Amino acid sequence: MQQVVAVVGGTGAEGSGLAVRFAKAGLRVLIGSRNLDRAQAVASEIAAQAGAGEVIGHTNPDAVSKAAIVILTVPLSAQVDILKSIRTSFLSGAILVDATVPLEIAVGGRLSRTVSLWDGSAAQQAARLAPAGVPVVATFHALSAEALKRIDQLVDCDALICGDNPEAKATVSEIAETIPGVRAIDAGPLDSARFLESSAALLIALNLRHKVKHCGLRITGLGPGEVYP
Numbered sequence: 001m002q003q004v005v006a007v008v009g010g011t012g013a014e015g016s017g018l019a020v021r022f023a024k025a026g027l028r029v030l031i032g033s034r035n036l037d038r039a040q041a042v043a044s045e046i047a048a049q050a051g052a053g054e055v056i057g058h059t060n061p062d063a064v065s066k067a068a069i070v071i072l073t074v075p076l077s078a079q080v081d082i083l084k085s086i087r088t089s090f091l092s093g094a095i096l097v098d099a100t101v102p103l104e105i106a107v108g109g110r111l112s113r114t115v116s117l118w119d120g121s122a123a124q125q126a127a128r129l130a131p132a133g134v135p136v137v138a139t140f141h142a143l144s145a146e147a148l149k150r151i152d153q154l155v156d157c158d159a160l161i162c163g164d165n166p167e168a169k170a171t172v173s174e175i176a177e178t179i180p181g182v183r184a185i186d187a188g189p190l191d192s193a194r195f196l197e198s199s200a201a202l203l204i205a206l207n208l209r210h211k212v213k214h215c216g217l218r219i220t221g222l223g224p225g226e227v228y229p
């Protein structure tokens with residue numbers, strides 16, 4: 001069956017970048033926004049760019065109410081309010097994917113620094129606000145919007161994946177690997193999401209230092225035969 005993915009904040013840079021890649025891979029993609037007109041306009045643009053799949057614009061709650069996988073791509077400053085606005089809309093069995101990087105810039109600080117959150121990470125904050133029974137998976141932090149939007153190029157980056165529900169992580173790994181060049185790697189439980197979020201800030205710092213638009217993350221040494229006895 002065709003996988004249905006809702007992207008909450010799908011009108012933004014990261015959300016629309018993921019959406020175009022998933023549409024190109026043939027998934028059914030629902031673009032969520034606080035504004036229906038904006039969602040529909042961006043959905044039409046993404047459909048034209050992808051030339052495949054099906055892309056439809058909805059308000060955030062409507063998008064969530066129709067999807068098995070919900071990807072949250074909003075700024076940290078909006079994460080709590082947006083989660084409260086969608087928490088009653090999840091389908092039974094749905095998965096919430098959080099891609100929030102808790103950057104200091106959200107509170108007037110620097111782009112390449114993270115802020116500490118009471119829950120330990122933005123993903124754990126999302127888990128606290130998610131409805132009971134909806135597993136939260138943290139990933140996509142290292143996949144830059146800049147790389148995603150170059151739709152004829154490989155995204156040369158691993159997608160590290162954290163979460164406490166193995167089935168949810170497997171499902172999200174499958175959709176991550178529909179993006180050409182992306183390898184999904186299980187990076188442990190949700191309380192390790194802080195490392196993924198910090199590594200995204202590190203990539204931003206490297207972009208700034210080396211004056212490049214984006215750089216990716218590759219983990220080596222995890223292949224067959226490399227298992228510690």
Ligand SMILES: NC(=O)c1ccc[n+]([C@@H]2O[C@H](COP(=O)([O-])OP(=O)(O)OC[C@H]3O[C@@H](n4cnc5c(N)ncnc54)[C@H](OP(=O)(O)O)[C@@H]3O)[C@@H](O)[C@H]2O)c1
Pocket residue numbers: 008009010011012013014015032033034035038039072073074075076077078082099100101102103140141142143144145146200
């Ligand atoms: N940009 C990247 O390369 C990248 C990479 C990895 C992870 N991320 C993470 O993904 C999230 C989104 O990043 P982004 O660069 O896509 O941000 P963005 O372009 O600013 O887009 C975010 C979207 O969030 C929605 N939103 C909801 N409440 C908002 C509010 N109070 N203020 C502003 N926007 C609000 C907006 O959609 P509507 O107005 O249509 O509702 C907006 O289009 C962030 O947490 C970021 O750390 C970004």
